Amino acid sequence: xxxxFKDVNIxxxxxxxxxxxxxxxxxxxxxxxxxxxxxxxxxxxxxTLIQSMNGLILPTSGVVNVDGTILNKKTKQKTIHQSKMKxxxxxxxxxxxxxxxxxxxxxxxxxxxMGASEEDAKTKAIExxxxxxxxxxxxxxxxxxxxxxxMRKVAIAGILAMEPSILILDEPTAGLDPVSHDETMKLxxxxxxxxxxxxxxxxxxxDDVLFYTDEVKVMDKGHLVNEGPTKEILRDKDFMTRYNLxxxxxxxxxxxxxxxxxxxxxxxxNFEEFIVLYKEWRRSHA
Amino acid sequence: xxNSMLLGRYIPGNSIVHQLDPRAKLISVILxxxxxxxxxxxxxxxxxxxxxLLMTKLAKLSIIFLLNGLKLVLxxxxxxxxxxxxxxxxxxxxxxxxxxxxxxxxxxTGIFITIxxxxxxxxxxLMTLTTSPIELTDAIEKLCKPLKAxxxxxxxxxxxxxxSLRFIPTLMDETDKxxxxxxxxxxxxxxxxxxxxxxxxxxxxxxxxxxxxxxxxEMAIAMEVRGYQGEAGRTHYRLLKWQRRDTIxxxxxxxxxxxxxxxx
Numbered sequence: 413x414x415x416x417f418k419d420v421n422i423x424x425x426x427x428x429x430x431x432x433x434x435x436x437x438x439x440x441x442x443x444x445x446x447x448x449x450x451x452x453x454x455x456x457x458x459x460t461l462i463q464s465m466n467g468l469i470l471p472t473s474g475v476v477n478v479d480g481t482i483l484n485k486k487t488k489q490k491t492i493h494q495s496k497m498k499x500x501x502x503x504x505x506x507x508x509x510x511x512x513x514x515x516x517x518x519x520x521x522x523x524x525x526m527g528a529s530e531e532d533a534k535t536k537a538i539e540x541x542x543x544x545x546x547x548x549x550x551x552x553x554x555x556x557x558x559x560x561x562x563m564r565k566v567a568i569a570g571i572l573a574m575e576p577s578i579l580i581l582d583e584p585t586a587g588l589d590p591v592s593h594d595e596t597m598k599l600x601x602x603x604x605x606x607x608x609x610x611x612x613x614x615x616x617x618x619d620d621v622l623f624y625t626d627e628v629k630v631m632d633k634g635h636l637v638n639e640g641p642t643k644e645i646l647r648d649k650d651f652m653t654r655y656n657l658x659x660x661x662x663x664x665x666x667x668x669x670x671x672x673x674x675x676x677x678x679x680x681x682n683f684e685e686f687i688v689l690y691k692e693w694r695r696s697h698a
Numbered sequence: 699x700x701n702s703m704l705l706g707r708y709i710p711g712n713s714i715v716h717q718l719d720p721r722a723k724l725i726s727v728i729l730x731x732x733x734x735x736x737x738x739x740x741x742x743x744x745x746x747x748x749x750x751l752l753m754t755k756l757a758k759l760s761i762i763f764l765l766n767g768l769k770l771v772l773x774x775x776x777x778x779x780x781x782x783x784x785x786x787x788x789x790x791x792x793x794x795x796x797x798x799x800x801x802x803x804x805x806x807t808g809i810f811i812t813i814x815x816x817x818x819x820x821x822x823x824l825m826t827l828t829t830s831p832i833e834l835t836d837a838i839e840k841l842c843k844p845l846k847a848x849x850x851x852x853x854x855x856x857x858x859x860x861x862s863l864r865f866i867p868t869l870m871d872e873t874d875k876x877x878x879x880x881x882x883x884x885x886x887x888x889x890x891x892x893x894x895x896x897x898x899x900x901x902x903x904x905x906x907x908x909x910x911x912x913x914x915x916e917m918a919i920a921m922e923v924r925g926y927q928g929e930a931g932r933t934h935y936r937l938l939k940w941q942r943r944d945t946i947x948x949x950x951x952x953x954x955x956x957x958x959x960x961x962x
Contacts, residue, residue: 428763429709468878489888501882509879511904521901525884556908570883 413479413498413577413610415442415465420474422460434460436634438474442578447604448612449621449642452631453656458614461631462580465612466499467492479577497526500576504583506567510555515541515566518555522574533573540569543606544599561592572603578610579603585617593617597624622646622660623682630655643679662686707867708830714943715757715828720837722944727825729951734817736958743813745961749954750820757828764820771819775812782808831863836938853929861917869910876905 422435434457442448450458463469464476467483470492476483478495503509512518519537520530528536541551544565550558555566571579581600585593597620604611613625621628621642628645630638632655638645646652649667652659659667662680669676669690676693680686710716715723730749737743754761768775788803826834839856846852880901881887887898 428766429759463878466882468882489886493884493886493889496882496884499882501879503875503879503882506879508905508909509876509883509901511901521885522883525886574884 413444414477415479415499415578416477417441417461417464418475418477420464420471420476422457422464422469423472426472434634435464435471438636440629440636440639442610442612445608445610446626447601447624448610449625449628450612450614450631451616451618451621451628451657455633456631457634458631459582462501462582462612462614465578465580466496466501468501497574498576499578499580500571500574501580502568502571502582502584504586505564506571506584507555507560507563509567509570510563513554514552515546515555515558516551518566519570519573522570526574536573536575537569540572541566543572543603544569561588564588564596568599572607575607576609578612580612580614582614583616584613585615585620600624616658618646618658618660619662619682622663630657643681647679707827709759709827710830711758711828713756713758713828715753715824717943718947719938719940719944720829720833721841721938721940722947723825723829724834724837724841726947726951727821729948729955730821731818733951733955733958734814734821736955736962737814738810738962742958742961743810745954745958746817747813750817750824753821753824757824759824759827764823767823768816768819771815775815778815779808779812782811832860832936833938835860835863836934836936840938853932865910865913868913869906872909873902873906876902 417438417440420435420438421433424430424432424434438461450461452458460469464471464483465478467487470487471484473485478498481491481495481498483492483495510518512521516534516537519541520533523533523536524530538551542548546562546565546569550562555563558566568584579600584600585596588596600611600613601624603609613620615621625642627640628638628642629636630645637655638651646660647663647667649659662683662685666676666680666686674693676686676689678689680689718726734746737746751761754764783800783804784798786804786807787799787801789806790802791799792802792805793800829837835856838859839852842850842852842856877887880898885898885901887895889895890898
């Protein structure tokens with residue numbers, strides 16, 4: 413399933429002192445089953461871009477094509493609803509959306525809105541709660557009694573249970589400690605491998621971008637300024653500094669080694685790989 | 699939907715209206731509201747509309763922008779207008795629909811009352827757009843000082859008001875976020891029967907209340923650890939200073955009222 417942007421412009425509060433041109437002439441495509449990173453400085457338009465993928469915000473001009481569902485200025489609510497069925501969205505602090513009396517019922521909310529029967533919704537809810545390894549004795553508890561990490565898992569299960577073919581993650585690890593951070597990212601990578609979905613990840617953590625994503629798209633002041641294979645873009649030091657983006661630690665480290673005359677056989681994408689490559693180099697230069 | 703919400707918003711600026719003492723603005727608005735009720739014909743309403751246009755110009759705001767802000771009370775305006783059209787009798791019969799009649803007096807009263815409501819909404823919006831919430835509560839606190847003599851906790855009430863005002867935009871943002879999160883989960887607010895639309899609000903209100911309570915508690919703790927104990931010994935960072943232009947603005951408003959009383 414692909415998402416295609418054609419000449420998309422989005423202006424908030426047009427003709428008022430609060431007018432804000434959030435997206436400017438966006439032309440791009442998100443291909444099927446890839447893991448995308450969407451990066452850019454705060455206020456660059458990343459959130460607006462993803463919210464236009466399921467009709468939460470409609471383009472002021474231009475067209476967003478979500479696998480055949482056309483979203484433009486005049487799109488009707490019914491059509492928008494279709495796009496929401498295809499695109500699952502995990503917002504920042506997803507645990508803030510919990511509201512039901514029990515964990516199970518909360519996860520069932522999405523599937524039931526899609527028209528699933530109570531039986532089916534329950535089956536799906538249990539399936540995804542198990543996938544996220546939430547202890548079974550919590551299913552009938554109130555979501556508000558859980559710990560922060562568990563609440564987040566419930567919220568994520570609620571979105572996965574809708575079985576979207578595109579999963580959008582808007583800073584899913586914001587406010588998590590390093591251990592939970594790694595856990596959550598691994599969880600999403602598992603989901604990506606198991607469920608065969610497209611993932612679009614918004615994050616400021618460039619190490620995650622390097623490690624998990626295939627391709628990145630870079631936003632700045634409402635423009636899409638670059639897109640392509642992750643490693644190529646993240647390695648471009650001039651480009652990254654021009655847009656105030658951090659270079660991933662591993663890349664910075666191998667760059668520093670390079671300057672000292674230590675050439676690794678290829679560019680590592682995480683620390684484990686780096687260690688292997690570095691040992692290799694040591695052996696060959698022993 | 700929430701974007702057109704002007705209530706409680708403040709647009710920083712340095713126009714003459716922005717610079718007026720908030721107390722002067724508050725008194726002026728109250729005077730204007732009284733004056734609005736003096737108007738009873740085309741001339742007097744015309745003068746008031748002119749006055750509003752002039753104030754908007756002085757505040758360097760666009761009238762179209764202000765009118766856009768009226769969308770929120772649109773239903774109220776339409777309802778009032780039609781109530782008068784159908785229920786106020788007098789004058790010549792314009793339309794005789796059998797079981798109902800529309801008479802000229804009803805149409806005119808309908809228009810006048812609608813204009814009156816619009817004027818009231820615009821003048822208050824004009825005040826909140828040009829006065830920061832902090833200034834406004836400061837003004838209220840100062841103006842209500844005399845009530846302290848009868849043991850009204852003026853400072854505490856003002857503090858409560860400024861906290862509430864401070865959190866209007868925060869709660870708006872929060873509501874917006876939760877609406878988005880729930881509608882991304884397929885919740886429908888815009889379609890379906892009235893019953894299903896009302897039911898769709900439950901997933902919005904529960905998380906909203908949860909976060910509001912949590913925020914209130916954190917706020918209370920934050921105030922306490924910083925030693926807040928109510929009014930005792932507190933001074934003000936911003937000092938309100940009454941100037942000549944403030945006196946002039948109030949005199950102008952009184953003159954406007956007298957003019958209308960004389961013209962009616």
